[in-house]
Amino acid sequence: MNIRRGRLRDLVNLLRLERAAFGKEALSPTTFVGHLLRDRRSIFVAEDDQGNVLGYALVRLSLGWPTPKRGGITSIAVAPAHRRQGVGRALLRNAIELLQEHQVVEADLEVSVTNRAAQSLYESLGFRRARLLPSYYGANRDGLKMVLPLAPKAESPGRDGGGDGRHG
Numbered sequence: 001m002n003i004r005r006g007r008l009r010d011l012v013n014l015l016r017l018e019r020a021a022f023g024k025e026a027l028s029p030t031t032f033v034g035h036l037l038r039d040r041r042s043i044f045v046a047e048d049d050q051g052n053v054l055g056y057a058l059v060r061l062s063l064g065w066p067t068p069k070r071g072g073i074t075s076i077a078v079a080p081a082h083r084r085q086g087v088g089r090a091l092l093r094n095a096i097e098l099l100q101e102h103q104v105v106e107a108d109l110e111v112s113v114t115n116r117a118a119q120s121l122y123e124s125l126g127f128r129r130a131r132l133l134p135s136y137y138g139a140n141r142d143g144l145k146m147v148l149p150l151a152p153k154a155e156s157p158g159r160d161g162g163g164d165g166r167h168g
C-alpha cells in the first residue's frame with residue numbers, strides 16, 4: 001500500500017468510493033474537485049500496488065493569525081473490501097503529520113455518535129472526545145467533536161505534490 005497526494009484523474013474512483021462509504025450522505029463532487037484543484041496537499045489517497053484507490057483522507061487547514069492555526073479532518077473513508085487492514089490509520093497518520101507541518105496546535109473533527117469504527121480509529125491515534133454536537137447530522141442525529149493536541153513538526157522533504165499547493 002502506498003499513500004500519496006490526490007490527482008485529478010483519481011476523481012471518478014474517489015467519488016465511487018465516497019458513495020460506497022457514505023451513500024446518500026456522500027460529499028459532493030465539488031468538494032473533491034476543490035481539494036484536487038486548489039490544494040492537492042490536502043487530499044491523501046491510499047492505493048494498492050496496482051494503483052487501485054483504497055481510501056482517502058481530506059484535511060482542512062485554516063489560517064489562524066493572530067490566533068494559532070486551526071485544522072482538522074474533513075473526511076476519511078476506506079473501500080469496504082479493504083477495511084481493517086490499517087489503511088484508515090495510515091491515512092490518518094499522514095493527515096495528522098500535515099497538520100503538524102502547518103503548525104496546527106489542535107486538530108479537530110466531527111463524527112457521528114453511532115460511528116464506533118471511526119471513533120475507535122481516531123482514538124487509536126490519540127483523539128479524545130471533546131463535546132457532544134446535538135443534531136449535528138440532522139434531527140436526533142448527534143455528532144461528537146473530537147480533538148487531538150499537536151506538537152509542531154518540520155515539513156518532510158520530497159513529498160509528492162509538496163511544491164504546488166497554496167499553503168506553506
Ligand SMILES: CC(C)(COP(=O)(O)OP(=O)(O)OC[C@H]1O[C@@H](n2cnc3c(N)ncnc32)[C@H](O)[C@@H]1OP(=O)(O)O)[C@@H](O)C(=O)NCCC(=O)NCCS
Pocket residue numbers: 021022075076077078079082083084085086087088089090110111112115116117118120121122124
Ligand atoms: C472508519 C474507517 C475509515 C476505518 O478504516 P480502516 O482502514 O478499516 O481502519 P484501520 O484498519 O486502519 O483500523 C484502525 C483502528 O480503527 C479501529 N477500527 C476500525 N474499524 C473498526 C470497526 N469496524 N470496529 C471497531 N474498531 C474499528 C480499530 O481500533 C483499528 O485498529 P485494529 O484493527 O488494530 O483493532 C472505515 O471503517 C470507513 O471507511 N468507514 C466508512 C466511512 C466513515 O465512517 N468515515 C469516517 C467519517 S467521520
